[in-house]
Amino acid sequence: MSGTIYSIIPPIIALLMVILTRRVLLSLGVGILSAAFVLHGNVLKNEGVGAWLQDVLLTIWNSIKGVFVSEGALNTWNVYIILFLFLLGVITAFISISGGSRAFGEWAQTKVRTRTGAQLLAAFLGIIIFIDDYFNALAVGQVSRPITDRNKVSRAKLAYIIDSTSAPICVVSPISSWGAYIIAILAPILVTHGVAEYSPLSAFIQMIPLNLYVLVSILMVIAVAIFNINFGSMKTHENRALTTGEVTDPEKPVLGELKQELPQSEKGTVGDLVWPIIALVVGTVGSLLWTGYKASEGDITIFTIFENTNVTGSLLSGGILGILVTLILFFVQVYAKKALNIGLLPKGIVEGIKSMLPAVYILLFAWVIVDLIGQIETGKYLASLVERSNLNIAFLPVILFIVAGFMAFATGTSWGTFGMMLPIAGDIAAASDINLLLPALAAVLAGSVFGDHCSPISDTTILSSTGAGSHHIDHVMTQLPYAITSAVIAVIGYIVLGLTGSTLLGVLTTLVLFVIFVLTMKNRQNA
Numbered sequence: 001m002s003g004t005i006y007s008i009i010p011p012i013i014a015l016l017m018v019i020l021t022r023r024v025l026l027s028l029g030v031g032i033l034s035a036a037f038v039l040h041g042n043v044l045k046n047e048g049v050g051a052w053l054q055d056v057l058l059t060i061w062n063s064i065k066g067v068f069v070s071e072g073a074l075n076t077w078n079v080y081i082i083l084f085l086f087l088l089g090v091i092t093a094f095i096s097i098s099g100g101s102r103a104f105g106e107w108a109q110t111k112v113r114t115r116t117g118a119q120l121l122a123a124f125l126g127i128i129i130f131i132d133d134y135f136n137a138l139a140v141g142q143v144s145r146p147i148t149d150r151n152k153v154s155r156a157k158l159a160y161i162i163d164s165t166s167a168p169i170c171v172v173s174p175i176s177s178w179g180a181y182i183i184a185i186l187a188p189i190l191v192t193h194g195v196a197e198y199s200p201l202s203a204f205i206q207m208i209p210l211n212l213y214v215l216v217s218i219l220m221v222i223a224v225a226i227f228n229i230n231f232g233s234m235k236t237h238e239n240r241a242l243t244t245g246e247v248t249d250p251e252k253p254v255l256g257e258l259k260q261e262l263p264q265s266e267k268g269t270v271g272d273l274v275w276p277i278i279a280l281v282v283g284t285v286g287s288l289l290w291t292g293y294k295a296s297e298g299d300i301t302i303f304t305i306f307e308n309t310n311v312t313g314s315l316l317s318g319g320i321l322g323i324l325v326t327l328i329l330f331f332v333q334v335y336a337k338k339a340l341n342i343g344l345l346p347k348g349i350v351e352g353i354k355s356m357l358p359a360v361y362i363l364l365f366a367w368v369i370v371d372l373i374g375q376i377e378t379g380k381y382l383a384s385l386v387e388r389s390n391l392n393i394a395f396l397p398v399i400l401f402i403v404a405g406f407m408a409f410a411t412g413t414s415w416g417t418f419g420m421m422l423p424i425a426g427d428i429a430a431a432s433d434i435n436l437l438l439p440a441l442a443a444v445l446a447g448s449v450f451g452d453h454c455s456p457i458s459d460t461t462i463l464s465s466t467g468a469g470s471h472h473i474d475h476v477m478t479q480l481p482y483a484i485t486s487a488v489i490a491v492i493g494y495i496v497l498g499l500t501g502s503t504l505l506g507v508l509t510t511l512v513l514f515v516i517f518v519l520t521m522k523n524r525q526n527a
Contacts, residue, residue, distance in 0.1 A: 007376040010035035011410035011457075014369060018456045024472055028365035028457065035372035036060050063371045067364060078367060080312035081134070081459075082360055085466070087319035088138055090352030091276050094326045097340065097348050098333050099268015100276075105146035107270050118144070118151040119225035122158060126165025127218070133178065133460050135284055135315060136166035141467025143277055148247070154237035155248045157230075159468035159475035160482060164221045167414065167449050167460055168214040174204055178415075180307035182445065185418060189426040195437065201303060203438060210442030210503060212490040212510045213401070213450050219514055220486050229521045232481035237474065248471060255359040255466040262351060265339040272329050279325035284318025359466040366457040370412050380420070382407045393432045397439045398494040400425050401447040405487065408451025412458045417448040435501065443494055450490075453483040489513045 014031025018024055036056040067078050095101055112118050122144035129136045140162050148158045170178035186200040198206065209215070223229060230238045241247045248254050265272075292309030293300060330348070333340045382403055400421065408417040421444045429440040452458045456476045465472040489510055497506025 004381060006038050007373075007378040007381045008410060010038055010369070010376065011373055011378060015409075015456065018473060018476070024362055024456060025365055028362070028369050031369045031457075032060060032063075032365065032372060035369060035376055038376050039372065059372070059375075060368070063368045063375075064364075066371055067367050077312050080316045081363070084312070084315040084319045085138075085356045085360055085363075086353050087316075087323050088142070089354075089356035090349050091280070091319070091322050091326045092142065092355065093262060093348045093352030094330050095273050095276060096264060097262050097344055098272040098326075098330050099265035099339075100270070100272030100274075100329075101146050102264055103268045104270050104273040105150045108147040109150050112147050112151065115151045115153055116225055116228070118148045118153050119157065119161060120222070121147060122161045123165055123221050123225055126162055126221075127169055129166075129281075133166040133170045134311070134463055135318070136170065137162050137460060137463040138467040139277065139280060140166070141464075141469065142280075143273075145469055146273070152241045152245055153247065154234075154241040155254065155468050155470035156234060156237040156474045156478040157224075157241075159464050159470040160234070160479045161221055161225070162467055163453060163461060163464035163475070163479060164217050164482065166464065167452055168217050171414075171445055171449050172208045172211055172214055174201060174303060179204065180303060180309070181415065182418060182422075183303060184307050185422050186441070189423055189441070193426060193430040193434065193437070195434070203441075207438050207442040207445065209507055210439050210497075211446045211449075212442075212493040212497075212506065213446035213486055215507070216486040216489050216510060216514055217449075217453070217483070220482055223514075223518045224482070227518065227522045228525060229518070230525075231521065232478065233474075234478040234481070237478060248469070249474060252471040252474065253358060254469050254471050255356075255362070255462075262348065263340070263344065265333045265337070267333065267337045267339040272333075275329060276322050276326040280318045280322035282318075283321030284314050287314035287317035356466070359462060359472075362462050362472060363459060366412060366459060366462060369457055370416075373411050374416070378407075378410055382410070393436065394498040395495070396425075396428060396432070396436055397443040397498050398491055400428075400440055401443040401450070401487075401491065401494055404444045404447030405451040405454075408448045408458075409455045410451075412452075412455045414448040414452040414458070414460075417451065418445065421448070436498070439494075439497055439503070439506075446490060450483060450487045454480055485517065489517065 010031050013034050014027050017027035017030055021027060033056075036059045039059055040052060040055050066075065068075055112121055122140060125140045125143060126136060129139055141158065144158060144162075145155075148155075167178075171182070173179050174183065183200045183204050186203055190196075190198075190200060190203060195203075228238075237249070240249070288309045288311070289305060291314055292305030292307070295308035295310070296304040298304075330340070330345070334342050385403070404417050404421045407421065408414045411417065422441055425440040425444045426437060429437040452460060454476075455461060456473065461476060461479075462472060464470075465475040468475070492513060493506045493510035496509040497503060500506070
């Protein structure tokens with residue numbers, strides 16, 4: 001049943017349950033079971049119910065084990081992300097204990113005095129921190145949360161801002177972990193089809209304006225902040241934040257939030273928040289550059305460095321440096337300023353780790369279902385539909401956008417979608433009209449980011465919820481209307497691009513539709 005139409009059943013079941021029940025762990029658990037059932041086929045064709053059930057449970061156990069151990073060695077990618085999340089939780093706890101969050105919030109209140117300013121600051125940070133989407137989501141959340149909380153911006157809105165600037169910026173930045181990965185995939189595609197007029201890097205840069213979804217989603221974030229455009233369930237969250245000051249739904253648990261009120265130093269300063277974050281940034285970026293440099297061979301450039309860098313190892317290194325600086329500042333509060341008791345040290349560590357447990361649980365479930373969805377070849381089945389279809393070449397970009405979007409949505413991985421769909425898009429474009437090669441490849445990138453934005457099992461979606469301190473499903477449901485709106489505008493732009501063969505007309509159509517949407521929503525908000 002792998003690689004057939006049955007392979008799309010498990011992700012659809014999980015996603016429908018998430019939407020209907022709003023219980024993410026239960027929904028992912030059912031999705032995991034259904035994927036294992038599909039993988040082992042009809043129970044009647046096996047040796048018996050007992051043997052079949054044993055195979056199902058063994059498959060699930062192997063996927064769980066694969067989260068931590070892969071090919072006989074530690075799965076450092078997953079383990080380092082978990083350790084980084086725990087370190088970040090501890091850093092957050094001690095920043096709060098040292099009074100850094102309170103002091104930074106009071107300082108920011110004198111500098112950023114409006115809700116619009118708070119949202120624009122979060123968006124600006126999301127745009128300039130383009131090195132990696134994981135780091136972007138968590139770092140921007142740490143800095144922005146005290147400011148948005150003070151200005152009564154809902155955590156769901158902050159999570160939307162973070163998510164809609166992290167991946168979109170990374171996917172169009174050549175100097176990022178995403179850019180390096182995509183350029184590495186583009187190189188063999190160009191060689192295979194004899195394209196010599198541009199290099200992989202120049203092809204990547206030429207594809208930036210063709211990524212219509214990214215263009216709209218970033219502009220959407222800015223317009224939402226400036227004109228206070230709230231629709232769908234986002235309106236409920238924003239109205240509650242404005243009228244009651246509660247930035248989250250008090251009846252729902254949130255990710256990355258301390259479960260217990262901790263004492264706060266009255267002698268804390270802005271530096272108690274700023275210096276740990278600076279250490280986190282310097283440690284992560286420095287490690288990204290160093291590990292990439294050490295792993296590169298031949299002519300070493302900034303692009304080869306990011307292509308070969310160790311992302312999760314660098315995150316862990318940055319987290320270790322950040323926690324060291326955080327603890328030093330805590331000891332200053334204890335021994336120099338006499339403002340805190342050393343007995344808070346173990347309590348801060350425990351509470352910091354506990355604050356990240358819900359995010360870790362969701363990540364673990366998401367990684368397991370993504371592994372099983374890979375085994376039942378959901379992505380390959382969707383890709384094969386594109387290969388077998390006898391489509392009108394003018395609609396190639398828009399069809400690739402939709403298929404890539406659904407694939408990333410169902411599998412929870414934009415990177416996996418890149419790896420599978422980019423070569424297929426290159427083959428189809430080369431066999432029909434080589435002039436559509438770059439638009440086709442750009443449409444795959446755009447669709448992958450769109451699907452990633454909508455998927456509750458995407459790790460970047462989970463980490464955006466964690467960074468913002470938002471309930472995960474609240475983030476998914478509030479972001480969906482904005483992502484779908486941006487995708488509809490991008491779809492029309494791709495149709496125009498395909499029919500006319502003009503990038504300029506495609507981009508102009510997209511921009512005009514976006515402006516019409518913003519003006520319409522602005523007038524409706526005023527009314």
